Amino acid sequence: MPSTSAQDYSIVETIIPLLEAARTASVSVRNLSDQKRSEILLHLATLVESSVNEILAGNQPDLDAMPDEDPKKDRLLLTEARVIGLAQSLREVAKLPDPTGEILLKRELQDGLQLQNITTALGVVGVIYESRPNVTIDVAALCLRSGNACILRGGKEAIHSNTVLVKLIHQSLEAFGVPTAAVTLLPTDRKHVSELLTATRYVDIIIPRGSDGLIQFVRQNSLVPTIETGAGVCHTYVEQSADLTMAREIVVNAKVQRPSVCNALDTLVVDAAIAEKFLPQLKTELEAHQVEIFADETSYKIFEKAGYPMLQKATEEDFGREFLDFKCSVKVVAGVDEALNHIEKYSSRHSETIVTGDERIGELFLQNVDAAAVYVNASTRFTDGGQFGLGAEIGISTQKLHARGPFALEKLVTEKWIVRGKGHIRK
């Protein structure tokens, strides 16, 4: 089998023939029945479970090549439990409803001309990602479930892990007579990324998953339409009428429950009227998690007086900054108008929340904050396809076209206008 060795992924001149094969294979995937597509994923789940040793053996050379102190090492690591998790996630995607073939509109035009607008597979989905091998299985599962072929461009540091996983995916495809090019893993040479980003004839959509640098590179260089699963600069605004116990719980949860993710708190915005009372109440819990605070002038004095240890004066760069760590900035405002202006200026339009006891102000916030997910009296940590009941997601879109917020199975489709006539011509 020529596609199973990691060596094969570094020696091609051009990936165009691979993209062409994926495009051809996409027709086979699109024409599979809903049931067949589910069965392939169930087959693969079983295969993954029975191949734990092989998968861990494939992961080993990648782990060996990465220094222990590299923070990406945990993302690269596969364990038996994580492999079993992959199989479970395959079974969950298999159970999700088919997003294709939905009739969005049905209308009779002049003289009985029949118009339908239906959902259909996108075709070929390209995903560019970094060191997490589980993305390989997640993306393949979502794409196959929705009748799409996919092009996977994983990071160089995970190539041996991805090679083993794609080999298993190919075995399941072959068992159902589907061309293996339906899930194509690209060689990791950087030059091929440019080829992928300009292959408008073969690739219908490109989704970058990973660092801000990767996303910016894709945005600047892609001719293929992209979905940006961008950074989350998330604010929690504690308005003066807030229940301060609720506010403390939400702030702490949004910051410390999992700070490395995009929906975690970056900036706490708080009304001046309650700042002196509220901010010291955060001390015990934030200190326990060693949260470093970048405070504006007013809040600096309050935290200093309260004896908060990990305190710095905020610079302009600390607002609009995604920390992804036990760090946050704090801004004191005069009231809701200044809070809305601050958020409009610095938000990355991902997830924003207000804690308030005033329903009218809560609704004003929901109406006026321009973000994918806007909350009242809840932690921003809920922005997630699974939490929202949409199943697995490819990422959180921070742009406004096609998909905003969790980019899940139901958005891996396009629409198609179908017109059935009996010789109709336009007059």
Place this chain on the structure above:
Amino acid sequence: MPSTSAQDYSIVETIIPLLEAARTASVSVRNLSDQKRSEILLHLATLVESSVNEILAGNQPDLDAMPDEDPKKDRLLLTEARVIGLAQSLREVAKLPDPTGEILLKRELQDGLQLQNITTALGVVGVIYESRPNVTIDVAALCLRSGNACILRGGKEAIHSNTVLVKLIHQSLEAFGVPTAAVTLLPTDRKHVSELLTATRYVDIIIPRGSDGLIQFVRQNSLVPTIETGAGVCHTYVEQSADLTMAREIVVNAKVQRPSVCNALDTLVVDAAIAEKFLPQLKTELEAHQVEIFADETSYKIFEKAGYPMLQKATEEDFGREFLDFKCSVKVVAGVDEALNHIEKYSSRHSETIVTGDERIGELFLQNVDAAAVYVNASTRFTDGGQFGLGAEIGISTQKLHARGPFALEKLVTEKWIVRGKGHIRK
């Protein structure tokens, strides 16, 4: 009033302050009630009707500056009838249903956390177009109706016409207390196009309307997400079981009814089994319209034998070519498989049709052709927002994200996830 002179549009250093003002104004437009937004358009319709002379006077210097032999002159021309048409189109858009505030999903998550997914205005819509001043009114109407601000970058050759039209739009906005920056006409200096295409902080979507060159430029240079309203390379495939009278009527309609538009026929694909019988039947009507035919080898012999006068041998470039004129290419195929392959290879994925007497083959075509609109036994000329019952359109999208096919009012929105809690935190 500083915004009414055409001179003002050529002297600014940077358009960023204009884009910033449009972004601020977009909040006012979004917060207008459905009824207010309609009323503004009705007010503008009346104002346009009563300003016919002023509008025609504004059009005159643009007309004077364009040579009579320029094919764009008809597009630039405003007449009393065309101005009345603009007012009518404003009244039609006013009547269309509000696309914002629709609840797409409503769900209770854990412990009573309330989730909604609703449609909301995009924010700021940028449109880059060429010489047609009616686009100014159409885009402003669709954007205001859907709660969006818009940035209009019309062609230099229409700047005086556009200046007068935007002055009237501003009068209607002022009458309702809406900031005039909600409809912002940009100076025509080319350097500002690059500023617009990279202003991701202020502009949410850019739609290029016009030549393929413009669309390619936008695709290559825009960091703002775009909707491509691309070229239409449209095929009509006459399958061997077709009713040949019906086929002739559809082919002739698709080619000659209005050849300058994107949904007109470019390539006729015909089964070899019927080519000798069918192609000569087209002679009278195509000849009457002086249609120039670029024929492949087989069809060349048939047309030559039939004495077709405007006949040339097709080169490879004549397939996949958008003619926008009384010209078409002809390809003879062995059957449906070869026809599908030809269309897959050369289609611009706009509009494709099959004429067939075999329902099974018709459904195969609908299922397998990858295009925005796919037809059986009807002319491709129906691909149009108005024809599809969607009202006015900004263009026909040939890409797969967000909007495919007619890009009408209902797609000038994004979605927003609204979450209402009572102190919910993630465990």
